[in-house]
Amino acid sequence: MSEGLRLDGLTKRYGGNAALQGVTLAVPDDTYISVLGPSGSGKTVLLRVIAGFEQPDAGEVRFAGERIDQMPAHRRGIGFVFQNFALFPHLSVRDNIAFGLRHRDVSPLSDSGALRAKVDAMIDLVGLGGLADRGVHQISGGQRQRVALARTLVTEPRLVLLDEPLGALDANLRSRMRAELRQIRERLGVTFLHVTGSESEALAMGDRVIVLDRGRVGQFDEPDAVYTQPASANVARFLNCYNIFAGHLDGGRFMAAGGAFVLPNARRAAPEPAYCIRQDLIDIRPSDAAMRAGETGLVARFVTSEYSGSSVQYFFEVEGGRAVEVEAHLSHRRPEDLEPKRPYTLAWHADQALVFG
Amino acid sequence: MSTTLAPAALNEPQVQDPGRRRGWAPYLLIAPGAIWMLLFLVLPILMMVYVSFWTQTTFAIKPILTTKSWVTFFSSETYLSSLWTTVRIWLLVLGCTVIVGYPTALFVGLFVRNKTLSTVLLVLCVIPFWTSFLIRVLAWRPMLGEQGAINIILMGLGIIREPISALLFTELSVVIGMTQIYCVFMVGPIAFMLSRIDPNIIEAARDLGASFPRIFRKIILPLSMPGVVVGAIFVSVMVLGEFATSAALSGRKTNMLGNIIVTQVGSLKWAFAAVAGVVLTVVMGMVVALLLRVVDLRREL
Numbered sequence: 001m002s003e004g005l006r007l008d009g010l011t012k013r014y015g016g017n018a019a020l021q022g023v024t025l026a027v028p029d030d031t032y033i034s035v036l037g038p039s040g041s042g043k044t045v046l047l048r049v050i051a052g053f054e055q056p057d058a059g060e061v062r063f064a065g066e067r068i069d070q071m072p073a074h075r076r077g078i079g080f081v082f083q084n085f086a087l088f089p090h091l092s093v094r095d096n097i098a099f100g101l102r103h104r105d106v107s108p109l110s111d112s113g114a115l116r117a118k119v120d121a122m123i124d125l126v127g128l129g130g131l132a133d134r135g136v137h138q139i140s141g142g143q144r145q146r147v148a149l150a151r152t153l154v155t156e157p158r159l160v161l162l163d164e165p166l167g168a169l170d171a172n173l174r175s176r177m178r179a180e181l182r183q184i185r186e187r188l189g190v191t192f193l194h195v196t197g198s199e200s201e202a203l204a205m206g207d208r209v210i211v212l213d214r215g216r217v218g219q220f221d222e223p224d225a226v227y228t229q230p231a232s233a234n235v236a237r238f239l240n241c242y243n244i245f246a247g248h249l250d251g252g253r254f255m256a257a258g259g260a261f262v263l264p265n266a267r268r269a270a271p272e273p274a275y276c277i278r279q280d281l282i283d284i285r286p287s288d289a290a291m292r293a294g295e296t297g298l299v300a301r302f303v304t305s306e307y308s309g310s311s312v313q314y315f316f317e318v319e320g321g322r323a324v325e326v327e328a329h330l331s332h333r334r335p336e337d338l339e340p341k342r343p344y345t346l347a348w349h350a351d352q353a354l355v356f357g
Numbered sequence: 358m359s360t361t362l363a364p365a366a367l368n369e370p371q372v373q374d375p376g377r378r379r380g381w382a383p384y385l386l387i388a389p390g391a392i393w394m395l396l397f398l399v400l401p402i403l404m405m406v407y408v409s410f411w412t413q414t415t416f417a418i419k420p421i422l423t424t425k426s427w428v429t430f431f432s433s434e435t436y437l438s439s440l441w442t443t444v445r446i447w448l449l450v451l452g453c454t455v456i457v458g459y460p461t462a463l464f465v466g467l468f469v470r471n472k473t474l475s476t477v478l479l480v481l482c483v484i485p486f487w488t489s490f491l492i493r494v495l496a497w498r499p500m501l502g503e504q505g506a507i508n509i510i511l512m513g514l515g516i517i518r519e520p521i522s523a524l525l526f527t528e529l530s531v532v533i534g535m536t537q538i539y540c541v542f543m544v545g546p547i548a549f550m551l552s553r554i555d556p557n558i559i560e561a562a563r564d565l566g567a568s569f570p571r572i573f574r575k576i577i578l579p580l581s582m583p584g585v586v587v588g589a590i591f592v593s594v595m596v597l598g599e600f601a602t603s604a605a606l607s608g609r610k611t612n613m614l615g616n617i618i619v620t621q622v623g624s625l626k627w628a629f630a631a632v633a634g635v636v637l638t639v640v641m642g643m644v645v646a647l648l649l650r651v652v653d654l655r656r657e658l
Contacts, residue, residue, distance in 0.1 A: 051564060052564075053560055053563075053564075073560075073563050073564050074563055074564060074565070074566040074567065074568075075566075078564075079564065079565075080560070080561065080564045082557045082560075082561060084555070084557060086555060086557035086558045086560070086561040087558075087561075088558060088561075088562070088576055089558075089580070090576075090579050090580055099562065099565055099567070099575070100565030100566055100567075103562075103565070103566070103567040103571045103572075103575055104565060104566025104567060105566055105567065105568045105571070106566060151561075151565065152564075152565070155565055155566065
C-alpha cells in the first residue's frame with residue numbers, strides 16, 4: 001500500500017479545551033476508515049483540520065508524502081461531505097455536482113461537453129439518473145445525500161472526508177446507503193474517512209476503525225479486533241456492548257460493587273482499573289445454580305427486558321443500583337421468562353473478560 | 358395547499374378539516390386591517406384619480422370632469438423635468454445604497470458569525486434614527502456647506518484651495534443625504550438573507566476548489582438577491598415619495614414629484630396635485646413590479 005494520510009502529533013485547542021491532543025495516525029491508501037467517538041471526542045474537529053477548515057495548533061498533516069497543514073483547503077485534493085449535505089440551494093442537481101469542476105481555481109473545466117459527460121457519469125454512479133434537472137429541494141433526503149457525495153467525488157479527490165454522512169437519514173435508508181457508500185468507494189479506489197457516532201455503523205463500514213477518546217486515538221484497528229479486544233475501558237464503553245465495572249485488584253480477584261470476579265490470564269496495564277465483560281457472553285441462570293469450572297459472575301436482580309426481534313436485551317441491577325445488561329441472541333436460545341425483582345446468577349467464562357489495571 | 362388537501366378530504370369524508378369548520382371566523386382577524394386600508398388607502402387613491410379630472414380654476418376647483426390638468430402636466434416642461442428628476446435621483450440613491458449597503462451587510466451578515474455582535478452592529482446602523490428626520494437632514498448643511506466641515510478639512514489638508522460650492526444645495530447633496538437616510542433599509546434585508554446562508558455551504562464551495570470571488574458570484578450573491586430586492590423596494594418607495602430631503606438640501610432647486618405635490622397643494626391646486634399623485638403612484642407601482650420580477654420572492658423566502 002502506498003503512503004496515504006499521515007497525522008503526527010496533531011493538536012487543536014478551543015479556549016482552554018483541547019479538542020485534539022497529539023493525534024498520530026497513518027491511514028493507508030484505498031481503504032474505508034471509520035472514525036468512532038462520542039460527541040465531544042474531537043472527531044469532527046479532526047476532519048475539519050485534515051480538510052483545512054481549521055488550523056492545528058501543533059502537529060503535522062501529511063498527505064501522499066507532502067505536508068499539507070499550511071495549504072488552503074481547496075488545494076489539498078481532499079473532498080468533504082457535510083452532515084447536513086450543504087448543497088447549494090439555488091442550483092439544480094446537475095449544477096451542484098458540476099460546481100467543483102466548473103468553478104475550481106486550479107484548472108477549471110470549461111469545455112461544456114466534457115463537463116457534461118463527467119457529471120452524467122457521476123450521476124449514474126451514485127444512482128441519480130433522471131433527477132439531474134431537479135432543484136435540490138425537490139428530491140428526498142437520500143437523494144440529497146447522493147448529490148453531496150457526487151459533488152465531492154466528481155472532482156476526483158484522493159481522500160474523502162465524510163462527517164456523519166448518514167446522520168440525517170432515516171434508519172431504513174441508512175442501512176442501504178451503508179452498502180452503497182462502500183461499493184462506490186471500492187469502484188473509485190479512493191480513501192474514505194467516515195466519522196460516525198454509531199458503533200454499529202463504524203464496525204460495519206470501516207475496513208479499519210479509529211476510536212477517538214477525548215481528543216486522542218483510543219484504538220486504530222480492524223473492526224473485529226476493536227469489538228473483541230478494545231484497547232481501553234473507554235473504547236469498550238463507546239462500543240456500547242460491554243458491562244464495565246470500576247473497582248480494584250485484590251490478589252487474584254477484581255473487586256467491584258456487586259461482586260468479586262476471577263481474573264483472566266491476561267490483563268492490560270491502565271491507570272484506572274476496570275473489568276469489562278461483553279453483554280452477549282453472559283449466561284443467565286437461577287440464583288441457586290453453581291458456577292462451573294473456569295467461570296465467574298455475580299448475582300443481580302432482574303429489572304426489565306427489551307425485545308428487538310433477533311435478540312433480547314435484559315437489564316439487571318446489582319446491590320447499590322448498578323445496571324448490568326445481558327444480550328441474548330434468539331437464534332441460539334428461546335427468550336427466557338424472567339421474573340422482575342427476583343435475583344439471578346449471571347455467569348461468564350473468566351477468560352472472556354477484559355481487565356485493565 | 359387546498360389542491361393537495363382536496364383528494365384526502367374526498368377519501369375521508371368523516372374527518373372534518375378544523376380550519377374549514379370555523380367558516381368565516383378567521384377573516385375577522387384581518388377585518389380591522391382591511392377596513393383601515395379600504396378607508397384610508399384604497400378610497401383616497403380612487404378619490405385622487407377622480408379629483409385629477411376635476412376642473413381647476415385659479416381660486417376654485419369644480420367637480421366637472423375634464424382632462425385639462427392631465428394635458429397641462431404632460432405638456433409642461435416643469436412637470437416633466439420633475440418627473441425625470443425623480444427617476445434620476447431614485448436611480449442614483451438606489452445605486453448608492455446598494456454600493457454602500459451591500460458590503461456593510463456582507464460584513465454584518467456573513468463575516469460576523471457571532472449573533473450578538475451582528476445584532477449590535479445592526480443596531481448601530483439604526484442609531485441615526487434615534488434623532489428626528491429633520492435634524493438628520495439639516496445636519497448635512499454644516500457638513501457640506503462652503504464653510505462646512507468637509508471643505509474646512511479639505512482646505513486644512515491642502516487638498517483644495519477654494520471651498521467646493523457644489524457640495525451643498527445641489528443634486529449631489531440630495532443624493533448624499535438620501536443615501537445616508539435610506540441605506541439602513543438596504544442593509545437590513547440583505548444582512549438578514551446573508552445570515553441565513555449555511556456556513557457549511559461556503560466551506561463546501563471552498564473545499565470544491567472555488568476562490569472567494571467565485572464563491573461570492575456563484576453562491577453568496579444569488580442567495581442574497583431576495584434581500585437586495587426587498588431592500589430596493591423599501592428604498593425605492595421611500596425615495597420616490599420624498600420631498601423634505603430634496604427641499605432642505607437642494608435649496609428648493611431640485612424639484613421631485615413630491616415637491617410638486619407639496620407646492621400645488623399649498624396653492625390649493627388640487628387637480629394638479631392629484632395628477633402628480635397619480636403619476637407618482639403609477640411610477641411606484643411599475644418600479645415595485647419590475648423589482649419583483651428580478652427574483653421570485655415567493656420561492657426564495
